[in-house]
Amino acid sequence: MSEDAVKKPVPVMDDIELKEWLSSLDYVLNNGSPERVQYLLQQLQIRAQESGVTLPFTLNTPYINTIPVEKQASFPGNREIERRIKSIIRWNAMAMVVSAEKKGEGAGGHISTFASSATLYEIGVNHFFRAPDKDGQGDLVYFQGHASPGMYSRAFLEGRLTAEHLDNFRKELQPTKGLSSYPHPWLMPDFWQFPTVSMGLAPIMGIYQARFNRYLEDRGLKPVNDNKVWVYMGDGESDEPESLGALTMASREKLDNLIFVINCNLQRLDGPVRGNGKIIQELEGLFRGAGWNVIKVVWGTDWDPILEKDTEGLLARRMGEVVDGQYQKYTVSSGEYVRNHFFGTDPKLMDMAKHLTDDQIQSMRRGGHDPEKVYAAYKAATEYKGAPTVILAKTIKGYGLGEAGEGKNITHQQKKLNEQELKEFRTRFGIPLSDEEVVKAPFYKPAEDSPEMKYLHECRKKLNGYLPTRRTTSDALTTPPEELFEEFYKGTEGRAVSTTMAYVRVLAKLLRDEAVGKLIVPIIPDEARTFGMDGLFRQCGIYSHVGQLYEPVDADSLMYYKEAKDGQILEEGINEAGAISSFIAAGTAYATHNINTIPFYTYYSMFGPQRVGDLIWAAADLRCKGFLVGATSGRTTLNGEGLQHQDGHSHVLLSSVPNVITYDPAFAYEIAVIIRDGIYRMYEKQESIFYYLSIGNENYAMPQMPEGVKEGILKGLYRFQKSSLASSTATAHLFGSGAIMNQVIEAQKILEEKYNIATSVWSITSYNELRREALHVERENLLNPNNAPRVPYVTQCLKDEKGVFIAASDYMKVMPDSIRQWIPGPFTALGTDGFGRSESRKALRDFFEVDARHIVWATLVSLTKNKQISSNVLESAQKDLKINPKKLNPMIS
Ligand SMILES: Cc1ncc(C[n+]2csc(CCOP(=O)(O)OP(=O)(O)O)c2C)c(N)n1
Ligand SMILES: [Mg+2]
Numbered sequence: 008m009s010e011d012a013v014k015k016p017v018p019v020m021d022d023i024e025l026k027e028w029l030s031s032l033d034y035v036l037n038n039g040s041p042e043r044v045q046y047l048l049q050q051l052q053i054r055a056q057e058s059g060v061t062l063p064f065t066l067n068t069p070y071i072n073t074i075p076v077e078k079q080a081s082f083p084g085n086r087e088i089e090r091r092i093k094s095i096i097r098w099n100a101m102a103m104v105v106s107a108e109k110k111g112e113g114a115g116g117h118i119s120t121f122a123s124s125a126t127l128y129e130i131g132v133n134h135f136f137r138a139p140d141k142d143g144q145g146d147l148v149y150f151q152g153h154a155s156p157g158m159y160s161r162a163f164l165e166g167r168l169t170a171e172h173l174d175n176f177r178k179e180l181q182p183t184k185g186l187s188s189y190p191h192p193w194l195m196p197d198f199w200q201f202p203t204v205s206m207g208l209a210p211i212m213g214i215y216q217a218r219f220n221r222y223l224e225d226r227g228l229k230p231v232n233d234n235k236v237w238v239y240m241g242d243g244e245s246d247e248p249e250s251l252g253a254l255t256m257a258s259r260e261k262l263d264n265l266i267f268v269i270n271c272n273l274q275r276l277d278g279p280v281r282g283n284g285k286i287i288q289e290l291e292g293l294f295r296g297a298g299w300n301v302i303k304v305v306w307g308t309d310w311d312p313i314l315e316k317d318t319e320g321l322l323a324r325r326m327g328e329v330v331d332g333q334y335q336k337y338t339v340s341s342g343e344y345v346r347n348h349f350f351g352t353d354p355k356l357m358d359m360a361k362h363l364t365d366d367q368i369q370s371m372r373r374g375g376h377d378p379e380k381v382y383a384a385y386k387a388a389t390e391y392k393g394a395p396t397v398i399l400a401k402t403i404k405g406y407g408l409g410e411a412g413e414g415k416n417i418t419h420q421q422k423k424l425n426e427q428e429l430k431e432f433r434t435r436f437g438i439p440l441s442d443e444e445v446v447k448a449p450f451y452k453p454a455e456d457s458p459e460m461k462y463l464h465e466c467r468k469k470l471n472g473y474l475p476t477r478r479t480t481s482d483a484l485t486t487p488p489e490e491l492f493e494e495f496y497k498g499t500e501g502r503a504v505s506t507t508m509a510y511v512r513v514l515a516k517l518l519r520d521e522a523v524g525k526l527i528v529p530i531i532p533d534e535a536r537t538f539g540m541d542g543l544f545r546q547c548g549i550y551s552h553v554g555q556l557y558e559p560v561d562a563d564s565l566m567y568y569k570e571a572k573d574g575q576i577l578e579e580g581i582n583e584a585g586a587i588s589s590f591i592a593a594g595t596a597y598a599t600h601n602i603n604t605i606p607f608y609t610y611y612s613m614f615g616p617q618r619v620g621d622l623i624w625a626a627a628d629l630r631c632k633g634f635l636v637g638a639t640s641g642r643t644t645l646n647g648e649g650l651q652h653q654d655g656h657s658h659v660l661l662s663s664v665p666n667v668i669t670y671d672p673a674f675a676y677e678i679a680v681i682i683r684d685g686i687y688r689m690y691e692k693q694e695s696i697f698y699y700l701s702i703g704n705e706n707y708a709m710p711q712m713p714e715g716v717k718e719g720i721l722k723g724l725y726r727f728q729k730s731s732l733a734s735s736t737a738t739a740h741l742f743g744s745g746a747i748m749n750q751v752i753e754a755q756k757i758l759e760e761k762y763n764i765a766t767s768v769w770s771i772t773s774y775n776e777l778r779r780e781a782l783h784v785e786r787e788n789l790l791n792p793n794n795a796p797r798v799p800y801v802t803q804c805l806k807d808e809k810g811v812f813i814a815a816s817d818y819m820k821v822m823p824d825s826i827r828q829w830i831p832g833p834f835t836a837l838g839t840d841g842f843g844r845s846e847s848r849k850a851l852r853d854f855f856e857v858d859a860r861h862i863v864w865a866t867l868v869s870l871t872k873n874k875q876i877s878s879n880v881l882e883s884a885q886k887d888l889k890i891n892p893k894k895l896n897p898m899i900s
Pocket of ligand 1: 119120123151153204205206207240241242243244245270272274275276280404419
């Protein structure tokens with residue numbers, strides 16, 4: 008029955024007529040099956056609609072538990088022992104935060120999130136979450152970030168963390184390593200599996216993780232099992248667009264290996280999530296509309312007897328009409344207030360509650376605090392087939408904190424409990440600490456042979472061990488042999504191709520490789536044709552759990568749109584957040600499944616870090632591996648598309664991610680060298696790094712790889728071409744990257760032929776890598792002044808060079824500027840600061856002043872300023888090169 012239907016008056020109906028209909032229904036149910044009832048009702052609905060009778064549209068059910076008491080699975084555990092374990096975990100979680108705060112350093116922490124979700128986690132840990140088995144297969148759990156003290160507290164009881172660890176919560180730089188504030192695999196690599204604290208990322212990552220688990224099964228890379236992905240999130244968190252943005256993907260893919268648990272404590276940080284509405288009902292509608300199985304856990308067992316008496320639906324209707332802000336008020340009010348305001352609206356309701364004392368009314372629990380209700384919901388969720396499940400559990404924020412914060416608007420930030428509040432907490436949860444002890448908020452652990460400890464270990468033993476736990480290394484992979492890449496070292500013998508074409512060819516070859524081919528995961532957000540990757544459709548197929556249920560319109564073409572159950576490509580549609588979530592799932596399979604999948608996520612470079620930067624940051628924290636490949640990159644190389652497409656800053660943004668190695672390659676051989684080394688470092692050496700490559704769509708001949716440059720390519724700099732002049736007027740060095748390299752080579756020609764300047768061309772594959780290495784070396788020198796100073800790589804390469812240095816990049820000037828301090832002469836940086844334009848490449852490079860003309864001009868100006876050539880040259884050069892001193896500044900226009 009819908010909530011609306013509950014509210015509406017029932018139309019007058021003949022009693023006998025109604026009884027006849029209902030008994031017919033009972034008959035079908037008793038002699039047939041629920042499916043037959045469903046079928047019948049569907050037929051009735053069709054008949055009614057054809058006759059012009061429309062049914063009211065609703066996605067909501069009444070504001071009561073989805074699972075009726077008679078269908079509720081019985082609880083298999085020991086309620087009393089589990090309650091005691093949970094109470095101790097509550098205590099220690101609270102004590103960690105209170106004592107961290109007491110140290111007066113403002114380290115902080117959160118009490119109220121875990122206080123509201125303790126039962127939701129404990130039922131999972133005692134009865135459901137499977138740790139990895141001997142093959143590395145288990146459940147994957149995304150814990151709500153702010154509930155971390157609860158996870159630490161449990162690990163303390165389990166003997167996995169010490170009191171010293173808890174003492175060093177949020178003090179990670181202590182000699183005995185402390186505990187990170189939130190789940191961070193970077194900081195606690197063998198503990199936390201998923202960073203979740205940037206709200207909204209866990210839900211979308213979890214959905215794509217569940218789909219990736221299926222993908223691995225369908226492709227025969229992982230055994231088929233019924234392991235689950237559990238995603239815990241806050242009700243306030245559901246407001247993040249990423250949280251709910253991918254729901255239909257989960258239902259479309261029928262991900263019954265996925266369970267969301269939303270802790271609906273009705274509050275977020277500042278106040279109520281939906282003071283004037285009902286978050287549980289709102290989420291129910293959204294999830295049902297998206298095709299999920301929804302289980303509401305609203306009321307605890309105490310409510311069952313009075314709901315049973317509610318034959319007229321009065322109580323259910325009253326429960327449905329009270330808004331969340333008011334429920335929060337009931338939490339902080341006396342039983343008498345609740346009696347008068349909640350039950351008091353109708354004498355019949357008042358009557359239903361008359362046998363209850365005020366204290367009983369006040370302590371009647373919400374569903375999310377009732378282990379039996381939560382257990383039944385989890386059991387139903389794990390057994391549900393054909394769709395993902397969301398459990399909407401109603402709880403109280405700061406449960407158990409009493410006056411210190413339970414249900415109060417300040418509770419999220421409550422970190423301090425006074426003596427009285429500590430005593431009350433102790434008493435409420437029965438922690439055996441004296442009044443003298445309790446005020447110091449000590450950690451409490453029962454004896455190893457106590458029933459609680461035995462029970463706790465027993466439960467986990469049945470579920471393969473403890474959790475969270477993270478695998479840090481996988482079985483190492485052997486890097487593909489050099490032969491695979493040699494074709495690219497030779498160049499294209501004059502044939503014009505783009506770096507994108509070269510990259511796609513590297514990828515196609517890797518996909519065919521016997522050893523690593525099956526581990527490659529190409530990911531594309533609806534842009535394969537743009538990048539010339541559509542040839543891969545046929546070669547390896549697009550993954551679809553159901554295969555291809557239709558005859559593709561282009562079936563007779565060579566590159567037809569082939570979907571297959573064992574398809575290798577993840578074609579994500581126009582969804583960069585989803586695609587990067589797939590990248591994360593594939594790039595962390597070494598840790599989650601001991602499978603070395605190698606993702607190549609190829610996307611429109613503008614929609615990389617700018618669009619999904621926080622997910623890239625999470626990938627970095629997660630020690631994700633793989634290749635991010637920004638195609639159609641370069642502010643002037645991508646012509647025509649204009650301001651919102653032309654990327655001239657992804658390298659700047661990614662320079663902020665410590666473990667991303669970025670490259671802006673110019674030539675096919677550079678790409679080949681980088682990708683091979685990337686696979687070696689990530690999967691053979693098992694470094695916690697991942698890669699970013701920007702590739703472009705401008706066609707030009709790819710040269711042969713010069714001798715001895717591999718190291719330079721990887722370190723970020725090598726001399727591509729020396730000057731060919733026997734004698735010269737002056738010397739210049741030009742730095743080029745990406746497609747702008749061709750402008751640099753052209754400038755070299757002009758400088759040498761027209762101005763007799765001896766000009767070297769250097770390929771800068773990575774300003775970021777050069778800078779990082781130099782900073783590292785300088786810091787070493789700073790901290791160890793008595794050792795022989797080391798020399799940064801960039802200095803080693805350039806220290807003996809004379810003359811002026813000019814850099815031109817399709818990225819912002821800050822890229823070349825970032826190595827300015829290590830350049831041994833006058834240095835001019837040209838780059839593409841400013842908004843892009845739709846134009847031809849030629850016009851764009853003129854506009855941004857990065858074409859050969861402007862490079863030559865900058866060189867001549869620098870040489871003049873440094874008195875290496877006569878200033879007379881400039882006057883004629885300005886005319887010849889058509890340099891306009893009054894030109895608009897692209898940076899501010
Ligand atoms: C993207 C992002 N924005 C803001 C925050 C800061 N923040 C942390 S917890 C919180 C409130 C959480 O409320 P809810 O999701 O309802 O979780 P609860 O603690 O109530 O279970 C906020 C705003 C964050 N961590 N991430
Ligand atoms: Mg909340």
